[in-house]
Amino acid sequence: MSDEGESVKKDGAVASDNPSVEQQHIVQDSAHIRVSEEYDPQMPSLPIEVWEQVIDLSWEFDSVKACSLTVLLKDKKQVAHMARLVRREPYLKDAVKKVVLMGGDRDFEVLPHFGTFAAMLARQLTRAAKLEVHWAKWQTGLFHPDVFLHMTAFTSITHLRIYFVSFPSVLVFGRFVSALPQLKQLECAHVHFENGSFDKRSPVVRSFPTQFVLDGITGVEGVIDFVVGTTISAKLEELVLWRWGSVSTRDLAAHYERFQRLLQVIGSSLVSFEATLNGMSGKEPESDVKFIGSALNLSSNTNLEVLKLVIQDICAASRGWVDALLKTVSTKKLREVHIVYRWMISNPSLEIVLTALNEEECRRIDDFLTGKQFSKLTQVSFGLYTRQRNHVLPAAQAWWGELSSRFPKLRAKGIFRTTVLVDYMAL
Template sequence: MTFVPATLILPLSPPHNGVPLELEVVAEAGEIHARGDRGGAQSPSAFVATRGGHQRYDLLPGRSIGLPTEVWWKVIDFVADDIWHTETGGNQLRELARVNQACHTRCRVRAEERLDVIDRDKKEVYRLIRRLDEHPDRYGRIKTVRFVNGKISTFGSLAILMAGKLPNVEMLELKSGSLTWFHCDWEPGQLHSRIFLHVRAAFESVTTLHLFWILFPSAAVFGRLIHALPRLGSLTCNGVRFKNPSVMPGPVASPLRLATVGLFESPDVVDFLVQSGPGAFFLHQVVVGPQRGKGSRLVTVAAHSLSSFHLRIDWSIAQDLNDLDLGLLPDLTPAQNLCALSVSISSISFSPQWLERALPRASLPNLRELEISVDLQGDDQRRSNFDEFDDDSYVHIDGVLSGPLFPTLQKITFCLQCCVTPSEVMSVTSEVSWRTHFSSKLPLLHASGRLL
């Protein structure tokens, strides 16, 4: 039941000094360069991945032992999938590629699947494409394109240069520059008048779009972007805004079918999805923040198709809700076909009152899975004595989840997540203590066998 994703410690196998790192991805984003670097000898070390504000990967002294190839591949996939958005993947993957032949092979595969274009001007983008053109077979292996820049004009150049070259790209990420806290302004005057045709020609196969801190002039321009991606099925918006949010397009016939949507600090996007039509086909929703009204509107629009809903509340936001009795979740009453519900609470301390407020207030006859996770950020994450907590909240939780509101509920999980340094791992509440605590506090659920 205990889940501690914060720290992963795996000893390294002996360093790889054999096969040259051909087509190695260098520190520059997305570039390929033939090198004869054989990964000079390095001391045995332990690979430590620690999640803080973003992911960090360091090589620390440790005892060297051999690990199965499949374990190393999982480590490499973990690194490649969780690299901070303002960093290129080259540095981390180059370090891992030097471990042994198995790591070299996997790192090269994962490196060639990504194209990171981070804080480059137009000249650098042209130079990057020329280098990629020297290895045209590389284009077919690219699955993810990450564009990070404060100027949208550079993305326009990238779209033009990439037209027809990316047959297998699946994910497109557009983010504001790593050197600024401001939005990247989608300024039509900086882009070609046929920018959306270029986007379609370059990224027609994209199924997943991530937008971070992008400022669009209007909902219509935002709509043209997502409709330029005909296969789009998953949309994530973080801090996406419209300059003129009061003007929203009405419902229009569209072939776009978004199955998954993730929203954080993007109320304008919520209004767009509710009013223009794509929201009616959602299967999965991920909402971050306490905007119950916005979340309730999305649930209502997608009520018939919605099968899963995830809500994340950060502790800085949650502090503003301490005096409210409305609960954390939006109104889920219309979502009668909802099968899976998860709530993540990021807090500085553990409190059963937060768990109680994370319960759905509506009757959900088809709900089969419920997960409530607590992501502790402060010193209380090392607390091992839960006896001081009052039992009233637990009695209510036990009664509600065992009652008639959720007749098909089969699986209930309370998950503890902690962000800790490697030296603090052993001080985190143990799985045994966590399991014992909830088993004793929720006797009805424990006796039913549904408490995991």
């Protein structure tokens, strides 16, 4: 059987296997495997024998495993029940890996059971590594005055995700974050402050995460001000910007100084930077290029080693701003560059996808990344992230062939890679 055009499939990723060209690496990207964590109180009660069959027949073992390790708490009654259960069955102390505290369902509601959780389960969930708070309105008067002291007992929690939560002030938010002594990853999306002023009463930070994730370009302004205005960024090594919406350049420009200040404050401690961009509106390409090249200027991040750009809106991608962003990189320690184009329409035409890659821009990127400044560069990867019906794999070999001809210098150095990622779970 000929090796030409042969594809290999593994864990949703495919890469061409052709001995006549450089080996293409298969990228393992767990972000495209989605696990449902929703709780339906109306779900019918079925005999245990039925659920055993469901679990046995489930082809996605990781989904079942994740559910078994996650606790979802919506009110004081559920928290109290969980506390009694843990005391009655001590093995559960080590079994729970993630706790999700819910205020409302798609709406902000008060979270009175947070104080109950902190008081009753402190030092009980000894292996819980992740805490999430969703759709909640924080009201200080509902909690015991020592609620943050109770939170310091959760020494196993390293990952905090705050999703659609309203705090009375930046001070309260800061005390909450600082209460977790082993916090390593802070993830925020749509965090609001009733009193958004940042004053001298801002908390003394005692937790120093190494990874900071911002989900969305709006609803995180106050969080950025907190990071910039305190010492919490002292040990930040990884910054991830997810889901920058497809909005106008004018709207994005309103956030320019805030995001640029964030990158400057993190400065030389930043090792890895990832941004998911939907592209600009496409109406003012010259302004788009200018904005991206300034709002995400990486010149102050002199120890950057890994850079990843995920581009969602392919139609708006070939505007020259990828090249503009890359040219702000000043580090001499860059090891990896990953550029991923997400195409979420089934069965994409390769010709349409390639419109995202302007040939002139490709030439400039090829010249820039093969310069003397990047002598430590070991990999430049261009990925296509898509979903297919009926398990029809995209032409991984064609993707390689089309792109490799546009980056001859990177290919000659043996550091050019292409990948194809297929999200079957999204079908």
